[in-house]
Amino acid sequence: TQHPEWPTPKGKRGRFKEYGADDVAAWVREHVQRAAVELEPNRLYTAQQLDEAGIGVKAGTIRADVSRGRWPAPDDEEHGVKRWRGATAMAAVASRRAYRRSE
Structure with missing residues:
Protein backbone atom coordinates (compact mmCIF):
# COMPACT_ATOMS: atom_id res chain seq x y z
CA THR A 1 0.00 0.00 0.00
CA GLN A 2 3.04 2.28 0.08
CA HIS A 3 3.36 2.40 -3.71
CA PRO A 4 2.40 5.85 -5.05
CA GLU A 5 -0.02 4.36 -7.60
CA TRP A 6 -1.75 1.99 -5.15
CA PRO A 7 -5.57 2.36 -5.29
CA THR A 8 -7.29 4.65 -2.84
CA PRO A 9 -9.22 2.99 -0.02
CA LYS A 10 -12.97 2.54 -0.43
CA GLY A 11 -13.56 2.73 3.30
CA LYS A 12 -12.49 1.35 6.66
CA ARG A 13 -13.36 -1.68 8.70
CA GLY A 14 -12.26 -1.01 12.25
CA ARG A 15 -8.78 0.38 11.95
CA PHE A 16 -8.07 -1.33 8.61
CA LYS A 17 -8.49 0.24 5.19
CA GLU A 18 -10.65 -1.56 2.62
CA TYR A 19 -9.81 -1.55 -1.08
CA GLY A 20 -11.94 -2.44 -4.07
CA ALA A 21 -11.09 -5.91 -5.36
CA ASP A 22 -11.25 -4.75 -8.99
CA ASP A 23 -8.93 -1.82 -8.25
CA VAL A 24 -6.37 -4.06 -6.56
CA ALA A 25 -6.58 -6.68 -9.34
CA ALA A 26 -5.99 -3.98 -11.96
CA TRP A 27 -2.99 -2.66 -10.02
CA VAL A 28 -1.50 -6.17 -9.76
CA ARG A 29 -1.99 -6.78 -13.51
CA GLU A 30 -0.23 -3.52 -14.29
CA HIS A 31 2.62 -3.65 -11.76
CA VAL A 32 3.25 -7.27 -10.77
CA GLN A 33 2.13 -9.79 -13.35
CA ARG A 34 4.43 -10.43 -16.27
CA ALA A 35 3.49 -11.34 -19.78
CA ALA A 36 4.13 -14.97 -20.64
CA VAL A 37 7.51 -15.46 -22.28
CA GLU A 38 7.79 -17.63 -25.36
CA LEU A 39 11.14 -19.27 -25.97
CA GLU A 40 12.14 -21.00 -29.18
CA PRO A 41 11.60 -24.67 -28.25
CA ASN A 42 14.74 -26.08 -29.92
CA ARG A 43 17.14 -23.17 -29.35
Whole structure:
Protein backbone atom coordinates (compact mmCIF):
# COMPACT_ATOMS: atom_id res chain seq x y z
CA THR A 1 0.00 0.00 0.00
CA GLN A 2 3.04 2.28 0.08
CA HIS A 3 3.36 2.40 -3.71
CA PRO A 4 2.40 5.85 -5.05
CA GLU A 5 -0.02 4.36 -7.60
CA TRP A 6 -1.75 1.99 -5.15
CA PRO A 7 -5.57 2.36 -5.29
CA THR A 8 -7.29 4.65 -2.84
CA PRO A 9 -9.22 2.99 -0.02
CA LYS A 10 -12.97 2.54 -0.43
CA GLY A 11 -13.56 2.73 3.30
CA LYS A 12 -12.49 1.35 6.66
CA ARG A 13 -13.36 -1.68 8.70
CA GLY A 14 -12.26 -1.01 12.25
CA ARG A 15 -8.78 0.38 11.95
CA PHE A 16 -8.07 -1.33 8.61
CA LYS A 17 -8.49 0.24 5.19
CA GLU A 18 -10.65 -1.56 2.62
CA TYR A 19 -9.81 -1.55 -1.08
CA GLY A 20 -11.94 -2.44 -4.07
CA ALA A 21 -11.09 -5.91 -5.36
CA ASP A 22 -11.25 -4.75 -8.99
CA ASP A 23 -8.93 -1.82 -8.25
CA VAL A 24 -6.37 -4.06 -6.56
CA ALA A 25 -6.58 -6.68 -9.34
CA ALA A 26 -5.99 -3.98 -11.96
CA TRP A 27 -2.99 -2.66 -10.02
CA VAL A 28 -1.50 -6.17 -9.76
CA ARG A 29 -1.99 -6.78 -13.51
CA GLU A 30 -0.23 -3.52 -14.29
CA HIS A 31 2.62 -3.65 -11.76
CA VAL A 32 3.25 -7.27 -10.77
CA GLN A 33 2.13 -9.79 -13.35
CA ARG A 34 4.43 -10.43 -16.27
CA ALA A 35 3.49 -11.34 -19.78
CA ALA A 36 4.13 -14.97 -20.64
CA VAL A 37 7.51 -15.46 -22.28
CA GLU A 38 7.79 -17.63 -25.36
CA LEU A 39 11.14 -19.27 -25.97
CA GLU A 40 12.14 -21.00 -29.18
CA PRO A 41 11.60 -24.67 -28.25
CA ASN A 42 14.74 -26.08 -29.92
CA ARG A 43 17.14 -23.17 -29.35
CA LEU A 44 19.77 -23.64 -26.64
CA TYR A 45 19.89 -20.96 -23.90
CA THR A 46 22.41 -20.35 -21.12
CA ALA A 47 21.15 -19.51 -17.63
CA GLN A 48 22.01 -15.87 -18.26
CA GLN A 49 20.09 -15.83 -21.55
CA LEU A 50 17.05 -17.37 -19.83
CA ASP A 51 17.22 -14.67 -17.15
CA GLU A 52 17.50 -11.93 -19.80
CA ALA A 53 14.54 -13.43 -21.71
CA GLY A 54 12.44 -12.70 -18.64
CA ILE A 55 11.30 -16.19 -17.66
CA GLY A 56 10.97 -15.06 -14.04
CA VAL A 57 13.90 -17.07 -12.68
CA LYS A 58 17.29 -15.42 -12.17
CA ALA A 59 20.44 -16.98 -13.62
CA GLY A 60 21.91 -17.51 -10.14
CA THR A 61 18.75 -19.30 -9.03
CA ILE A 62 18.96 -21.60 -12.07
CA ARG A 63 22.58 -22.44 -11.28
CA ALA A 64 21.79 -23.09 -7.61
CA ASP A 65 18.74 -25.17 -8.46
CA VAL A 66 20.77 -27.31 -10.89
CA SER A 67 23.19 -28.19 -8.08
CA ARG A 68 20.26 -29.01 -5.76
CA GLY A 69 18.43 -31.10 -8.36
CA ARG A 70 15.49 -28.67 -8.62
CA TRP A 71 16.20 -27.65 -12.23
CA PRO A 72 16.64 -30.15 -15.10
CA ALA A 73 20.06 -31.21 -16.23
CA PRO A 74 21.40 -29.20 -19.18
CA ASP A 75 20.54 -30.42 -22.67
CA ASP A 76 24.04 -29.47 -23.81
CA GLU A 77 27.36 -28.79 -22.05
CA GLU A 78 29.67 -28.06 -24.97
CA HIS A 79 32.91 -26.40 -23.80
CA GLY A 80 31.66 -26.55 -20.20
CA VAL A 81 28.78 -24.14 -20.85
CA LYS A 82 25.45 -25.43 -19.58
CA ARG A 83 22.59 -24.78 -22.00
CA TRP A 84 18.94 -25.78 -22.00
CA ARG A 85 16.51 -26.04 -24.88
CA GLY A 86 13.68 -23.53 -24.71
CA ALA A 87 11.16 -26.35 -24.28
CA THR A 88 13.12 -27.77 -21.33
CA ALA A 89 13.35 -24.38 -19.63
CA MET A 90 9.64 -23.62 -20.12
CA ALA A 91 8.68 -27.04 -18.70
CA ALA A 92 10.89 -26.35 -15.68
CA VAL A 93 9.30 -22.93 -15.13
CA ALA A 94 5.80 -24.40 -15.46
CA SER A 95 6.54 -27.06 -12.85
CA ARG A 96 7.93 -24.63 -10.26
CA ARG A 97 5.83 -24.04 -7.20
CA ALA A 98 3.59 -21.06 -7.70
CA TYR A 99 1.69 -18.99 -5.21
CA ARG A 100 -2.02 -19.62 -5.38
CA ARG A 101 -4.27 -16.68 -6.12
CA SER A 102 -7.28 -16.33 -3.90
CA GLU A 103 -10.44 -15.66 -5.86
